Amino acid sequence: MIHFVVHDEHDSVGVVVVEGVKAGDELTGWIMDQDKTIKFKAANDIPIGHKLAIKPIRKGDTVIKYGVDIGRAVADIGVGEHAHVHNIKTKRW
Template sequence: MVTIPHLLVHEHKDNVGVVVVEGLTAGTRMLGVVTHDNSSFELEAKADVPIGHKVALADIRSGDTAIKYGEDIGKFVADVEKGGHVHVHNLKTKRW
């Protein structure tokens, strides 16, 4: 059983979480922790994801809003599968 978190999520309504370990590889069974209440969950990484980058917590469609910290942080510009890497290639700010 995994005991060190791989992924942090701030609120239950978030649809992305942040990788907090170096060298996360596709196929890793990640331990995720929701910091709001210290609850946990497991999720399989579908890609190699660098530390500090985001992972989709559910299947996401292009045009959907990204939610982190319980807030809108941008718009998905490509589909992302649950456990997939979320970064500038599939997520853009709504500011510009």
């Protein structure tokens, strides 16, 4: 079962595609461009459609989703952690 999708292995986040991801769940992600899977544990509960970190993201780092810069991390985000508006902000304003 695929729990999250990633466009490219160089992205820093993936998108959860199933309901009910809970902290501690073993997750399988599909990296679409390379047609391979990755696995790790969810560090937090993550709602469907929200992002999770697939690599360590340091405060100040650019966050990449689907090959696009979606903002800057305002806190460190560990692998498997929920990545959303509480720890990522736009660079536009």
